[in-house]
Amino acid sequence: MSLVMNIYYTGKDGSAKQFAEEMVRSGIVDRVRAEEGNERYEYFFPMDDAETVMLIDKWRDQAALDAHHKTPMMQEIATLREKYNLHMRVEKFTKID
Numbered sequence: 358m359s360l361v362m363n364i365y366y367t368g369k370d371g372s373a374k375q376f377a378e379e380m381v382r383s384g385i386v387d388r389v390r391a392e393e394g395n396e397r398y399e400y401f402f403p404m405d406d407a408e409t410v411m412l413i414d415k416w417r418d419q420a421a422l423d424a425h426h427k428t429p430m431m432q433e434i435a436t437l438r439e440k441y442n443l444h445m446r447v448e449k450f451t452k453i454d
Contacts, residue, residue: 364412372441373410394421410415
């Protein structure tokens with residue numbers, strides 16, 4: 358069983374895309390992908406909403422996600438989210454393999 362989160366970051370004047378670009382450039386994305394239990398961490402840009410970025414965030418199980426949420430990296434992500442003044446909406450799904 359996997360957990361999948363669709364996380365929508367919305368901002369203004371391209372800030373959501375800038376956030377995603379900085380997440381990649383800073384190496385945070387690679388560090389998340391290297392964490393035990395991460396199965397997918399990938400950004401997408403909706404064609405009909407230039408101010409939103411969607412992240413598909415997939416984890417092996419709740420324990421792996423909980424461990425990720427306890428890492429210092431979460432503060433780095435929160436700091437970037439604040440820097441770009443983004444609002445977040447999350448959809449959580451359970452995928453039964």
